[in-house]
Amino acid sequence: MELLLALAVGALFGVGVYMILARSLLRVILGLSLLTHSVHLLLLTMSGLKRGAAPLLGEHAERYVDPLPQALILTSIVISFGVTSLYFVLAYKAYKSIGTDDTEQLRREAND
Amino acid sequence: MPLLHVLLLLPFLLAAALPWLSRLAPRLHAGWIALAGPLLLLAGFLRLRTAGDGAPLSASMPWMPSLGVNLELRLDGLAMLFALLISGIGALVVLYSIFYLDRRREAVGRFYACLLLFMGAMLGVVLSDHLIVLYGFWELTSVSSFLLIAFWHRRQASLDGALKSLLVTGMGGLAMLAGFLLLGIAGDSLRVSELIGSAEALAASPLLLPAMGLILLGVFTKSAQFPFHIWLPDAMEAPTPVSAYLHSATMVKAGLYLAARLTPLFAGQQLWYGSLTAVGLATLVYGSFRAIKQTDLKALLAYSTISQLGLVTALIGLGSVYPAGSASPYAAYGAAAAAAGLLHLLNHAAFKGALFMTAGIVDHETGTRDLRRLGGLIRFMPVTFAVSLAASLSMAGVPPLGGFLSKELFFGSALNAYRAGEGSLAALLVPAVAWTASAFTFVYSGIFAWRTFGGPARETREAAVHEPSWGLLAPPLVLAAAALLLGLAPALVAPGLLQPALLSMHPAAPDAYGELALWHGVTPELLLTAAVFAVGGLLLYAAPRWAPLHRTIRLPLSWNGMYERLLRGLDAGSEKLTAAYMDGGMRRSAGYIFVVLAAFLAIAAALAGDISVVLSGMAPVTLFEGIAVLALIAATLAVPFAQSRMMAIILTGTVGYMVVLFFVLFRAPDLALTQMIVETVSVTLFLLCFYHLPALKRERVARRTKLASGLIAGAAGLAMTLVALGALSDRKFGSISDFYLRNSYELAGGKNVVNVILVDFRGFDTMLEIVVLGIASYAIYAIIRLKWPGEAEEEGSGLRESEFRLVYEDARSNDVILQTLAKVILFLILTFSLYLLFAGHHQPGGGFIGALMTASALVLMSIAFGVRTIRKALPVDFRIVSACGISLALLTGIGSFAFGKPFLSHAFGYAQLPFFGQNELATAVLFDLGVYFTVVGITMTIILAIGRDK
Structure with missing residues (x-):
């Protein structure tokens, strides 16, 4: 399972990077989301999968899964939500005021 | 708090309180308030001197005990000499500046705040026994002197001068810090007094030489020694009181202080005394020669200061040739040279302070400092002339002034060096250079006094030149009187002040000042002096x-030219370097980041060598999970090929929901809940922003660029896969998670370990996280509100306003079923969100999830009934809601101070509540409530800000 998930992490990361290297701001933002997903899965995979119950102490399980990556990921989800929203609005505003969401074109506009 | 610390803290406190104090008395010149600082310090140090029995006074206060860095202060003879100079001359300078700076025209409040800051920093340098503390104060003197030199910050010359002094002394300070650290490693202590105790063990360490060289750099830059002197003349752009204080009596002497302080440690080391003496002598003769050529009064004084500092440096160098207990027949020469250095240091402070102040008076009264336009002032300002004559004569070394005595001692030490060198050429150079420089000194001293005050009066001047007010005159008068007294009756200060300072440098020194007298027979020194005259x-x-x-010499290689070329070269070079690989585009920057990421991971893996991928022990794969992974990968790979904006957004959303599925599968209920709601809100936001924008254009990208992007992406993805596998296979150390699992219930009273980590164990992180979110939401609000130039005319070509209003602001769904259902579901969702919030401590849930759930209910309402309805139904400013949330979280954290616990310590207990029965009450829930309000406020601010934009 970990092997499969590691492959998924790689695929997500690779596609994320590819999208970030694109010219359209929308693609960049979507790429960033994919990158975030990849990192979340990576953190989850690192601690080993399915080795116990959910980290809720009431479950009376023999062992629990690692709560630490989960706390990390939870923080990351919320932060990346803020970051992604900011980028959205930035791209949206750029499009509205300059009329393009192509980074190369935006740069040309800025230099003029 | 020990008295020493109180005294050290006093100028800083006064500097901080000055704005309020001067507001209490708006018609009073702030200088009168600031004057209290040096006066109190002077009284305090004099009291400590009379109270003590001559033994050094130490006091320590903890600062960073875990690092072994504490505020260890030590007041011995040397520190006392400097402390009295700093506070005594400080008081005179402050008094002088009250009459020099016009309260109505200058920012006197800022001036005195900086001056007091400098005073405190300088005191810190001389009182610190700990090298790291000393370094901190040392840099603070650089920074505060930067502020003082740039006091007239509208003048480019002031800024340049300030920058130059900061760069030169700052670089030296950094080198010095490295030297201190090496010294600390070699001597296993950073306390000067302890290091001196283990000087013999240190001498054997291979680190000693590099440490010494680096510390010497600090000394030379601070004390403006050749070739680092270039900053001092430019620093003359400062107001004259600053020059009188910093560039004659205090800051430039910090280097001398350090050299003197470390003398017992480095005495006998050839690099130490050799470079101090050689650089000192070079500076002495160079400075004195340059001083003659100056036509600006302050520039003349600046070069003369450089030269005099060189003199003292050379004497300290000669004073550290013989280590303590040396068997050399010439060993007594060392203490004699050091004694001469200390006497001259005191003399120089007196006469140079007076000279700077008279230069300021001349400037103030005539409006010029140009020697070519000055002359004949003796008729108008006889008292000022008398003051500057006395000071100049002392500088020239004419009896019966103090300068004569120290000049004689200097010649004595120079001749001693010749004797000790037993006729070698290098030893002959010492008296030769000393004599030449003294002759030059005589010349520029004469120029200062005679060319300003003597000769015919110049016609170009306005008629109304007269003596200045008493406040400008009194301080230099006191200093000139001191210069005279030092010559007539050195016994007044020598035994009580100079001898203890000498003992700090040479603990076994005999009484060096007992035979000090104006006339001691015809000696070689006297003959040299006569020849100088x-x-x-x-x-x-x-x-x-x-x-x-008078011809200006234009050398192809001047030090100033080199400094400027270096500075310009660095500027241009770094710009060129950046331009060589950055084109300002985002793609290139991002590309570099990922190339470096992949490359570094590859290098790290190759270096580690023993990373193996173990496939055994992995969780088994069920068919269902396999299909889920494949679906995830397929959705991911499809994203770049999406033809429309909508498709790309939905595919990304799919990936997000698949990730939620994995969170469910791998026992992470909190994550699954959060991710699901975030994904929903995100997709809504995506669509809100981009639905009405024109279709995604196919990117016209060159095949080569595409290939490069693909290669980078492939490498990065591969690297990540390997990281994931590598991390799994080879555990080098155990996880800290067990701690959380074991203690979550006992220490924090919560059963949901993830939530407990977030709000309790790592509550501070969460605190900062919501602050970050808050900043993001305000930024979004600002971006939306911002009217960009040219936006109005672009509006028509982009999104038509009426259309936007139609689709977003006024739009409401026509779907009756949706509207009816929404009304019911709204309350269900809200109730569920509150449940999630309060259950979070034990069950999946918590502030984040609850808040996002609430926000999604509100989003649903806005879709069904329109944003306007929401705003009418809930007339709340959500920015205020998030501010309240952050405040609540912060207050919960601060609340623990009331119980003597550190920030964000949580408490919990069990209480019998009416109606609810036995319940746990935890402050962590209060914190979570803060998080809840913050996140609701932020999410709604984001959503509504976009809706408000029309």
């Missing part, structure tokens, strides 16, 4: 008539 007088007479002297 004769030759100097001749030169002074000939100087105005000797044309070559």
Whole structure:
């Protein structure tokens, strides 16, 4: 399972990077989301999968899964939500005021 | 708090309180308030001196005990000499500046705040026994002197001068820090007094030489020694009181102080005394020669200061040739040279302070400092002339002033060096250079006094030149009187002040000042002095008539030119370097980041060598999970090929929901809940922003660029896969998670370990996280509100306003079923969100999830009934809601101070509540409530800000 998930992490990361290297701001933002997903899965995979119950102490399980990556990921989800929203609005505003969401074109506009 | 610490803290406190104090008395010149600082310090140090029995006074206060860095102060003879100089001359300078700076025209409040800051920093340098603390204060003197030099910050010359002094002394300070650290490693201590105790063990360490060289750099830059002197003349752009204080008596002497302080440690080391003496002598003769050529009064004084600092540096160098207990027959010469250095240090503070102040008076009264336009002032300002004559004569070394005594001692030490060198050429150079420089000194001292005050009065001047007010005159008068007293009755200060300072440098030194007298028979020193007067007088007479002297020498390689070329070169070079690989585009920057990421991971893996991928022990794969992974990968790979904006957004959303599925599968209920709601809100936001924008254009990208992007992406993805596998296979150390699992319930009273980590164990992180979110939401609000130039006309071509209003602001769904259902579901969702919030401590849930759930209910309402309805139904400013949330979280954290616990310590207990029965009450829930309000406020601010934009 970990092997499969590691492959998924790689695929997500690779596609994320590819999208970030694109010219359209929308693609960049979507790429960033994919990158975030990849990192979340990576953190989850690192601690080993399915080795116990959910980290809720009431479950009376023999062992629990690692709560630490989960706390990390939870923080990351919320932060990346803020970051992604900011980028959205930035791209949206750029499009509205300059009329393009192509980074190369935006740069040309800025230099003029 | 020990008295030493109180005294050290006093100027800082006064500097901080000055704005309020001067507001209490708006008509009073802030200088009168600031004057209290040096006066109190002076009284305090004098009291400590009379109270003590001569033994050094130490006091320590903890600062960073875990690092072994504490505020260890030590007041011995040397520190006392400097402390009295700093506070005594400080008081005179403050008094002088009250009459020099016009309260109505200058920012006197800022001036005195900086001056007091400097005073405190300087005191810190001389009182610190700990090298790291000393370094901190040392840099603070650089920073505060930067502020003082740049006091007239509208003048480019002031800024340049300030920058130059900061760069030169700052670089030296950094080198010095490295030296201190090496010294600390070699001597296993950073306390000066302890290091001196283990000087012999240190001498054997291989780190000693590099440490010494680096510390010497600090000394030379701070004390403006050749070739680092270039900053001092430019620092003359400062107001004259600053020059009188910093560039004669205090800051430039910090280097001398350090050299003197470390003398017992480094005495006998050839690099130490050799470079101090050689650099000192070079500076002495160079500075004195340059001083003669100056036509600006302050520039002349600046070069003369450089030269005099060189003199003292050379004497400290000669004073550290023989280590303590040396068997050399010449060992006594060392203490004698050090004694001469200390006496001259005191003399220089007196006469140079007075000279700077009279230069300021001349500038103030005549409006110029140009020697070519000055002359004949003796008729108008006889008292000022008397002051500057006394000070100049002391500088020239004429009896019966203090300068004569120290000049004689200097010649004595120079001749001693010749004797000790037993006739070698290098030893002969010492007296030769000393004599030449003294002749030059005589000349520029004469120029200062005579060319300003003597000769015919110039016609170009306005008529109303007269003596200045008493406040400008009194401080230099006191200093000139001190210069005279030092010559007539050195016994007044020598035993009580100079001898203890000498003992700090040479613990076994005999009484060096007992036989000090103006007349001690015809000695070689006296003959040298007589020759100086004769030759100097001749030169002074000939100087105005000797044309070559006034020709400016243009060397192809000047130090200032090198400094400027270096600075410009660094500027241009770094710009060129950046331009070589950055084109300002985002793609290139991002590309570099990922190339470096992949490359570094590959290098790290190759270096580690023993990373193996173990496939055994992995969780088994069920068919269902396999299909889920494949679906995830397929959705991911499809994203770049999406033809429309909508498709790309939905595919990304799919990936997000698949990730939620994995969170469910791998026992992470909190994550699954959060991710699901975030994904929903995100997709809504995506669509809100981009639905009405024109279709995604196919990117016209060159095949090569595409290939490069693909390669980078492939490498990065591969690297990540390997990281994931590598991390799994080879555990080098155990996880800290067990701690959380074991203690979550006992220490924090919560059963949901993830939530407990977030709000309790790592509550501070969460605190900062919501602050970050808050900043993001305000930024979004601002971006939306911001009207960009040219936006109005672009509006038509982009999104038509009426259309936007139609689709977003006024739009409401026509779907009756949706509207009816929404009304019911709204309350269900809200109730569920509150449940999630309060259950979070034990069950999946918590502030984040609850808040996002609430926000999604509100989003649903806005879709069904329109944003306007929401705003009418809930007339709340959500920015205020998030601010309240952050405050609540912060207050919960601060609340733990009331119980003597550190920030964000949580408490919990169990209480019998009416109606609810046995319940746990935890402050962590209060914190979570803060998080809840913050996140609701932020999410709604984001959503509504976009809706408000029309």
